[in-house]
Amino acid sequence: MLSSLSHIRIAGLALSTGSVTRDFIADGLALGLERAQLERISQTIGMKERRVAAAGITALDLCEDAARRLLDEMGIDASAIDAVIFVTQTPDHSQPNNSSLLHGRLGLSKSTAAFDLAMGCSGWVYGLHQAALLCAHGGAARVLLCAGDTLSRLTNPLDRAADPLFGDAGSATLIEKTGHAPAIHFSLEADGSGAKSICVPAGGARLPASLSTKQELKDADGNTHHAENLQMNGSEVFNFTLREVPGSVGSVLKMAGWTPMQADALILHQANRFMVSTIGKKCGFAPEKTPMDSVETFGNQSSASIPCTLIHAFGGPLQEKTLKIVACGYGVGLSWGSVALELGPIVIAPLQSFPKL
Amino acid sequence: MSKSETELWSALQADVDGLMGPGITLETRLETLPQWDSLAILLVITHFEQAHGLVLSGKQIRACKTGRDLLQFIPR
Numbered sequence: 001m002l003s004s005l006s007h008i009r010i011a012g013l014a015l016s017t018g019s020v021t022r023d024f025i026a027d028g029l030a031l032g033l034e035r036a037q038l039e040r041i042s043q044t045i046g047m048k049e050r051r052v053a054a055a056g057i058t059a060l061d062l063c064e065d066a067a068r069r070l071l072d073e074m075g076i077d078a079s080a081i082d083a084v085i086f087v088t089q090t091p092d093h094s095q096p097n098n099s100s101l102l103h104g105r106l107g108l109s110k111s112t113a114a115f116d117l118a119m120g121c122s123g124w125v126y127g128l129h130q131a132a133l134l135c136a137h138g139g140a141a142r143v144l145l146c147a148g149d150t151l152s153r154l155t156n157p158l159d160r161a162a163d164p165l166f167g168d169a170g171s172a173t174l175i176e177k178t179g180h181a182p183a184i185h186f187s188l189e190a191d192g193s194g195a196k197s198i199c200v201p202a203g204g205a206r207l208p209a210s211l212s213t214k215q216e217l218k219d220a221d222g223n224t225h226h227a228e229n230l231q232m233n234g235s236e237v238f239n240f241t242l243r244e245v246p247g248s249v250g251s252v253l254k255m256a257g258w259t260p261m262q263a264d265a266l267i268l269h270q271a272n273r274f275m276v277s278t279i280g281k282k283c284g285f286a287p288e289k290t291p292m293d294s295v296e297t298f299g300n301q302s303s304a305s306i307p308c309t310l311i312h313a314f315g316g317p318l319q320e321k322t323l324k325i326v327a328c329g330y331g332v333g334l335s336w337g338s339v340a341l342e343l344g345p346i347v348i349a350p351l352q353s354f355p356k357l
Numbered sequence: 358m359s360k361s362e363t364e365l366w367s368a369l370q371a372d373v374d375g376l377m378g379p380g381i382t383l384e385t386r387l388e389t390l391p392q393w394d395s396l397a398i399l400l401v402i403t404h405f406e407q408a409h410g411l412v413l414s415g416k417q418i419r420a421c422k423t424g425r426d427l428l429q430f431i432p433r
Contacts (some may be wrong), residue, residue: 161395221394236414
């Protein structure tokens with residue numbers, strides 16, 4: 001689906017990461033893996049460190065911290081928010097949803113709408129589209145989009161294909177209606193036939209959690225996991241991104257009337273450095289326009305990775321000037337979404353951990 | 358002019374560290390190589406996409422027994 005929406009702007013961004021730093025090689029050595037093999041993976045894929053949530057901290061806590069800091073930085077009262085959208089696949093409860101819990105924690109008005117989007121790595125782009133729709137056609141003046149996950153809790157430490165990848169984070173993005181802003185262009189797509197490529201099989205209504213869903217099994221690659229763990233077919237996911245992301249990015253570039261040379265940056269979901277580098281090249285963007293450092297510091301942060309990379313790589317310039325940004329999120333669903341927008345100057349709350357160290 | 362099998366194999370080895378090493382030939386059984394793992398398969402996918410414009414699935418690559426089987430995907 002292609003969509004262009006006018007008279008909307010992103011006004012501010014904030015991100016809170018988990019407070020515990022995990023080192024890829026040290027973790028692998030602790031599990032008895034060989035240093036040479038760990039270094040080979042670290043150098044090829046680009047895995048160094050990641051930040052995970054401390055015990056008891058959830059995506060709701062991380063997003064609340066980001067939202068509070070953003071609203072404080074912008075000097076906006078919570079009563080001025082017309083809707084809150086929470087993008088997560090790791091909610092506090094199956095009921096009520098995270099957006100309602102955040103609504104209560106922030107003391108939002110009863111006239112403020114609140115709903116969740118159960119999406120992963122493409123979720124920030126999908127959420128931004130929903131927020132932009134509410135501002136363009138839904139009567140909202142300001143929408144708070146929170147996107148975050150604690151995927152590190154879902155992986156099995158003995159699954160070396162998935163466990164070392166994920167960091168935990170929560171983001172807050174404030175979208176507002178404005179009289180004069182260039183259109184924002186979206187491409188949103190999905191392929192449910194690949195749904196099992198990234199999957200947590202148990203814990204939902206189809207297969208409730210039980211003693212049997214905690215039984216660990218070793219797969220063909222020697223990775224161990226059980227049915228309540230996040231399981232990922234890495235080669236199929238990589239294949240799908242190679243196949244779909246360039247076309248999606250090309251669509252929004254065409255809608256915006258830009259070439260890769262004219263755009264200032266391509267912000268790809270930070271799955272890992274290798275994927276970002278390979279896909280960026282295939283999309284026709286120079287490596288210096290495709291930031292890929294944040295994943296080596298913070299890990300794959302699911303729906304929070306695009307806002308994290310915007311802040312990490314362009315936080316300074318975005319507070320002072322306008323940049324032509326193309327962003328693409330891709331992952332669980334399978335689903336993927338791209339956006340092309342002129343971004344900045346915007347308010348950015350400093351990137352920090354929660355609890356603050 | 359199309360590349361020879363040796364040239365195609367050398368190019369693949371240069372991109373996939375798991376296929377490099379003394380005594381590794383087109384006939385070597387891939388399953389016997391210690392570094393023929395999920396990372397090597399990722400690198401093979403990338404090589405075929407970048408060098409030949411082919412997007413192969415992990416399943417297609419895992420079904421290959423030798424290096425020669427891998428090269429069969431290249432139209433010649």
